Amino acid sequence: MSIISAIIVLGGIGLLSAAILYVVSKRFFVKEDSRIALVEELLPGANCGSCGRSGCHDFACACATADSLDNLVCPGAGEEAMKKIADIVGLAPTASKPKVAVLHCYGTCANRPVMAEYDGPSSCAMLQTMGAGTTACPFGCLGCGDCVKACRFGAMHMDPVTGLPSIDPDKCTGCGACAKTCPRHIIELRDKGPRGMRVWVACSNKEKGAVAMKECSVACIGCGKCVKACPHEAVTVTDNLAYIDPAKCKLCRKCVLVCPKGAIHDSGFPMSAADMAALAERKRKEAEEKKASQSDSQPKD
Amino acid sequence: MRTFHIGGVHPPENKITASSKIIDVELPREVVVVFAQHIGAPASCIVKKGDHVERGAIVGQATGFVSANVHAPISGTVTKVDKVKGANGMPCDTITIASSDDDHENDLKAIREAKPIRSSDEIKALSAKDIIDIIDNAGIVGLGGATFPTKVKLCPPPGMAADVVVINAVECEPYLTNDHALMLECPDGILAGVEMLMRAANVDRAIIGIEANKANAISLLRQRISELGMNGISVMELMVKYPQGGEKQLIDAVLGKEVPSGALPISTGAIVQNVATAYAVYEAVTYGKPLVDRVVTVTGPSVERPGNYRATIGMPISELIALAGGVPTDTGKIILGGPMMGKTIVNIDAPTIKGVSGILMLPESMSARHPVEPCIRCAQCVSACPMGLEPYLLATLSRYSEWEDLEKEKVMNCVECGCCSFTCPSSRPLLDYIRLGKSTVGAAIRARQSQKK
Numbered sequence: 139m140s141i142i143s144a145i146i147v148l149g150g151i152g153l154l155s156a157a158i159l160y161v162v163s164k165r166f167f168v169k170e171d172s173r174i175a176l177v178e179e180l181l182p183g184a185n186c187g188s189c190g191r192s193g194c195h196d197f198a199c200a201c202a203t204a205d206s207l208d209n210l211v212c213p214g215a216g217e218e219a220m221k222k223i224a225d226i227v228g229l230a231p232t233a234s235k236p237k238v239a240v241l242h243c244y245g246t247c248a249n250r251p252v253m254a255e256y257d258g259p260s261s262c263a264m265l266q267t268m269g270a271g272t273t274a275c276p277f278g279c280l281g282c283g284d285c286v287k288a289c290r291f292g293a294m295h296m297d298p299v300t301g302l303p304s305i306d307p308d309k310c311t312g313c314g315a316c317a318k319t320c321p322r323h324i325i326e327l328r329d330k331g332p333r334g335m336r337v338w339v340a341c342s343n344k345e346k347g348a349v350a351m352k353e354c355s356v357a358c359i360g361c362g363k364c365v366k367a368c369p370h371e372a373v374t375v376t377d378n379l380a381y382i383d384p385a386k387c388k389l390c391r392k393c394v395l396v397c398p399k400g401a402i403h404d405s406g407f408p409m410s411a412a413d414m415a416a417l418a419e420r421k422r423k424e425a426e427e428k429k430a431s432q433s434d435s436q437p438k439d
Numbered sequence: 440m441r442t443f444h445i446g447g448v449h450p451p452e453n454k455i456t457a458s459s460k461i462i463d464v465e466l467p468r469e470v471v472v473v474f475a476q477h478i479g480a481p482a483s484c485i486v487k488k489g490d491h492v493e494r495g496a497i498v499g500q501a502t503g504f505v506s507a508n509v510h511a512p513i514s515g516t517v518t519k520v521d522k523v524k525g526a527n528g529m530p531c532d533t534i535t536i537a538s539s540d541d542d543h544e545n546d547l548k549a550i551r552e553a554k555p556i557r558s559s560d561e562i563k564a565l566s567a568k569d570i571i572d573i574i575d576n577a578g579i580v581g582l583g584g585a586t587f588p589t590k591v592k593l594c595p596p597p598g599m600a601a602d603v604v605v606i607n608a609v610e611c612e613p614y615l616t617n618d619h620a621l622m623l624e625c626p627d628g629i630l631a632g633v634e635m636l637m638r639a640a641n642v643d644r645a646i647i648g649i650e651a652n653k654a655n656a657i658s659l660l661r662q663r664i665s666e667l668g669m670n671g672i673s674v675m676e677l678m679v680k681y682p683q684g685g686e687k688q689l690i691d692a693v694l695g696k697e698v699p700s701g702a703l704p705i706s707t708g709a710i711v712q713n714v715a716t717a718y719a720v721y722e723a724v725t726y727g728k729p730l731v732d733r734v735v736t737v738t739g740p741s742v743e744r745p746g747n748y749r750a751t752i753g754m755p756i757s758e759l760i761a762l763a764g765g766v767p768t769d770t771g772k773i774i775l776g777g778p779m780m781g782k783t784i785v786n787i788d789a790p791t792i793k794g795v796s797g798i799l800m801l802p803e804s805m806s807a808r809h810p811v812e813p814c815i816r817c818a819q820c821v822s823a824c825p826m827g828l829e830p831y832l833l834a835t836l837s838r839y840s841e842w843e844d845l846e847k848e849k850v851m852n853c854v855e856c857g858c859c860s861f862t863c864p865s866s867r868p869l870l871d872y873i874r875l876g877k878s879t880v881g882a883a884i885r886a887r888q889s890q891k892k
Contacts, residue, residue, distance in 0.1 A: 253528065254785040257808045259838075259868045264875045270528025270785055345522075345530065 171202045176226050182214040184290040188313035189213070207232045214291065214311040237312030237327040239293075239305050244340040244403065245278040246300035250354045266321035274353040277322065277342040279303070285316035285325060307334055307405070329384045334406030337382055337391060341401045344377040351399075358401040364393035440651060442678035443691040446825040448858045450681055450779060452652060456616045456738050459746045461624055464762060466546055469537045470512050470753030471523055471790035472498060477586040479505030482578075484534060490517045494546050495729050498534060501578070507588045508578035512731040512751045514542040526756065526775055526784040533790065536753070556727040562635075570639040570724060577723035578730050578793075582715035583607055583618075583684060584776050586794040589716055593639050595705045601640045605693050606633055606647040608656070608714035609677065609684040612777025615797040617734040618714050620747040622649075622656040626663045629714055632721030633672055639720075640710050645672045647714070648693045650679045681779060682856035686711045688825050700852055730793060737763040739770070739800035750791055757787040759798055771803030779857045812865035820859035820869055826852045830859035834869040837876030842883060845876045851884070853877055 177198040185193040189212050191200055201210055207224055211234050215223070224231035250273040256265060262284040270276035281301045286294045293309035294316060296302070303316075307330070317325040324342045339358055343350045347359035360378030367373075372386035373393055382393065382402070394402045394411040404411060475481035482499030492498055492511040499509030515538035522530040538546065557565075565573075571593050580586040595601060610618045622629060637645050649657050660674050677683055677692050687698045689711055696707040704711060715734065722728045731752055738745040743764025750759055756775075760766055766773070766787070774781035775795055820830040828849060836845045850873065859869040 254783075258871050261875065263879075264871055267875060267878055268527060268782070270524070272785075274528075276524070276529050 171199075173202045173226050174198045177201050177223050180215055180219040180222055180226075181212055182291070182311070184214060184313075186214060186290050186313040186315055188311075188315065201227050204229070206230070213237060213313050216311070236330040237314075238307050238310045238330045238334075238336070239312065239314070239316050239325050240328050240336070240338045240340075241279065241303060241305065242324045242326060242338070242340060242342045243278040243302065244300075244356050244401070245273060245275050245354045246302060249356045250275055250278065262319075263321045275343055275357065276353075277324070277344060278354065279324060280322060284319045284321070288315040288319040290315065331384075331389065331406060335389050335404070336384065336406060337387055337389060337394060337402060337404045338384075339380045339382055339401055340403040341379065341399075344379050346378050350378065356399050356401050358397075359399060361398065363396040363398065364402060367392040367396040440676055440678040441692050441695075442680045443683060443688040443825060444697075445691075445827045446823050446858060447680040447682065447688075448823050448861055449679070450613050450861060452679070453613045453740070454616050454619070454652070455614065455740070455742075456736055456745045456747055457619060457653075459616070459620065461620050461734055461747045461749050462762075464748050464750045464754070464759070466513060466543065466550070467751055467754040467758065468513075468543060469515075469518075469535065470751060471533050471535050471755070472509060472512065472753045473523075473525065473790055473792050474499045474509055474532045474534075476509060476752075476792040476794065477507045477580040477588055479503065479507070479588060479591075481532065482506060482509045484520060484532065486517050486520075486534060488517055488520050491515070492517060492536060494549065495727075495731060497576075497578075497729075498536075501575070501588075505588060505591055507580050507590075508576060508729070510578055510729040510731050511536055512753045513538050514546050515539065524786050524789060526786055526789040527782065528785040553726055553728070555725045557725060562724060565638070565724070567639050567641050570635055570720075573724050574639065574720055576729070577719070579716060579719045579723060580730070580793050581713050582719060582733060582793065582796070583713035584780065584794050584796050586792075589712065589720070592705075592710055592712065593636070595710075596703070599703070599705050600708070601642050601705060601710045602644065602708040603642055603694070603710075604633065604637050604640055604645040605689055605709050605711045606636075606645060606714050606717055607684055607686075607689055607711055608647050608649045608653075609689060610653070611650060611679075611681045611684040612779055612781075612797075613681075614738050614799050615736050615777045616738075617736045617747050617796055619653050619656055620736075621715055621718055621734050622653070623659060625718055626659050627667070628721045629718050630660070630663060630667060630669055630672060631725070632717035632719070634669065635720050635724050636710075636712055636717055637671060642710075643671050646693050647672065647674045648677050648683075648689055649674060650677050650683060652679050682825055682854065682858065685825065685854050685856060687854065700849060733793065733795070735759060735791065735795055736797040736799075738797065739767065739802075740805070741767040741769055741802055742800055743767070750795075752793055753790050755788050756784070756791055756795070756798060759791065760787060760800070763798075767800060767802070769802040769804070770800045772801045772806035774799040774801065779861065780855065808868070809866035811867055814865055814867060817864060819862045819864065823858040823862040825856060825858060826854055828853060830869045830873060831867075833876060834859075834867065834872035837872040837879075842876070842880055846880045846884070850876050850880050 181194040183194050189197050191197040207229050221231045253274050254272045256272050260282045262280040262282040265271050265280045271280045279302050283296045285303050291309050291311050293306045294303050297304040312327050314327050341358035343357040350357040350359050358380050360375050362375050364373045364380050370386050370388050372383045374381055391411040394404055395415055480503040483502050485500050486498050494514045496511050497508050498511050501508050515536040517534050518537045519535035523533040525531045571590050575590040579589045633645050657676055664672050686704050690707050690709045698704050719730050732749055734747050735750045736747050737759050772783050774783050824830055833850050853873055857870050
């Protein structure tokens with residue numbers, strides 16, 4: 139008998155609750171723009187905040203209500219997804235150059251003398267508050283991997299051989315979380331470049347040449363050879379440190395060849411700068427020989 | 440015997456150099472003068488390469504209220520205006536002064552024949568403002584280690600007034616004995632300095648707080664006070680407990696007053712000054728000598744000749760270490776200051792600065808961290824914290840970047856004394872995390888305040 143009363147009571151509660159839920163859902167229904175869900179599906183969902191919004195949902199809401207997409211770019215989603223989003227919300231897509239994180243340091247374990255041991259908690263921010271860190275260079279990578287912990291796209295890992303973070307350009311979305319986290323500010327978001335080709339100075343050392351040389355064997359010494367070599371005025375030296383302006387750089391890589399310390403790095407090129415130069419030299423010689431033989435064969439008047 | 444009321448620990452004292460006299464270090468022929476030797480804005484360089492400077496001349500002018508002048512510790516020519524690596528390995532703005540033979544002779548003569556520039560009557564005639572101006576010009580900063588400009592403490596914000604000067608002669612850090620040695624050798628100078636500080640602060644009462652482990656200093660100072668008839672000054676014997684030398688802990692111990700959270704110590708009516716600072720004030724007022732040297736304890740369990748050295752500011756740390764017999768082979772860490780709050784250095788060629796109270800060389804067996812174990816919720820850190828905080832909580836919040844909660848838990852009250860890490864049976868790096876949290880929250884608070892303005 140008791141089981142029947144229990145079924146009646148619990149069933150009654152269930153029915154009553156269902157009725158209340160039904161009434162509430164009808165009475166307080168909020169009509170949401172259906173496009174928001176569609177936009178959100180195209181976003182990476184990492185809530186990285188690099189768009190300047192509090193998360194992916196907020197970004198989707200902003201897209202649905204915006205008048206133009208000028209200030210609404212999700213670096214994580216990529217260009218294709220942004221075009222689709224523009225279609226969904228019926229606005230013109232913003233042309234944005236894809237960015238990628240580059241590390242302005244190549245002070246590997248072999249390149250930099252180790253001055254101290256650190257046995258505290260592994261954190262760059264903590265090491266930075268204590269001073270120069272464990273190596274001689276007070277500007278370069280601290281090597282505790284705060285940037286790796288900050289990356290939500292799995293694009294970074296600490297290379298055990300070099301002791302530096304390595305960035306996977308295919309996975310990097312250019313959200314900038316690593317650049318914001320780095321206490322030394324040595325990660326820069328640069329234009330990914332045509333077919334991923336880019337050139338940058340892999341050093342942040344602002345010491346004068348003689349001091350910089352002692353601190354790291356591949357440090358930029360501010361000699362200015364790259365400035366002279368650059369035909370496009372893309373390289374500047376401030377505080378004994380060279381910087382290549384990605385907007386002016388035409389990827390000729392003359393600077394890579396002249397740098398006496400090998401501090402200028404490139405990536406994405408099908409051929410190394412040295413091979414490229416050798417090839418150009420060979421072609422130039424061939425052309426000269428051809429010209430010479432042509433002028434020889436021409437009858438003299 | 441009195442002490443402060445919350446927390447505290449008893450680290451082994453290890454005052455190896457307690458009975459050693461102050462050894463005057465030979466005047467160096469070349470010094471490197473750092474412009475950021477104090478808390479606050481760095482001094483701005485007012486000399487250029489090639490200039491000749493006299494010993495005691497200002498080479499760096501204070502910039503702003505919380506800042507201090509920097510003086511030439513030796514006569515000579517400015518040979519470099521450059522960045523030099525400091526003790527922590529970071530480059531800092533410096534000048535290098537090198538002395539010629541003539542300069543050196545003159546300096547030595549001046550030191551040998553130092554005469555008071557003011558008679559006792561003239562000193563008595565000085566007003567409070569005069570004394571503060573002298574202190575300001577002499578670039579005197581708190582010599583306990585924090586290097587807070589002394590004149591700032593003597594000028595309380597409007598609406599607040601001091602009623603007592605508390606002299607910090609606690610020296611609660613293990614190993615360090617520089618203040619102890621100074622008290623034994625220069626008691627009259629210290630007492631005269633205390634009287635000057637009392638007049639500068641416009642109070643008629645001063646209490647010198649000394650821990651009970653320095654019995655000879657206590658009896659000597661008491662004897663000199665009664666002999667000189669200085670009625671306003673008294674010596675208070677305090678129980679040995681770390682961190683009694685902290686400003687807030689000392690006020691609690693000596694006056695029984697608690698500094699409210701976020702308030703300045705002056706809100707209790709107390710101005711706290713280190714005993715070596717009092718001596719520097721005496722030297723500045725009487726001899727017109729700016730802060731160009733200080734007593735540094737060079738010590739360590741396996742150091743050959745540990746001792747208290749009166750070192751010229753600007754000489755390399757390595758030279759002081761060499762005087763003490765060099766770096767012992769078993770050294771694992773070289774620390775500036777004491778073992779509890781001192782900072783490990785990575786560059787022993789760095790110049791000494793005003794805040795260097797000690798150079799401690801710890802053997803590797805004592806300096807290495809123990810393996811970190813999980814927190815067992817024993818709450819020993821809570822009992823040890825002299826600020827009444829919950830270090831385990833602060834460390835965890837900092838580790839997970841919960842900055843807002845960290846601010847609510849009053850992380851800014853932390854004095855970074857290290858009692859929590861010292862007492863933790865799981866050897867967790869509590870202070871490391873709290874310090875990181877404190878610097879992050881502090882930066883956020885400053886950003887918020889500047890936005891409001």
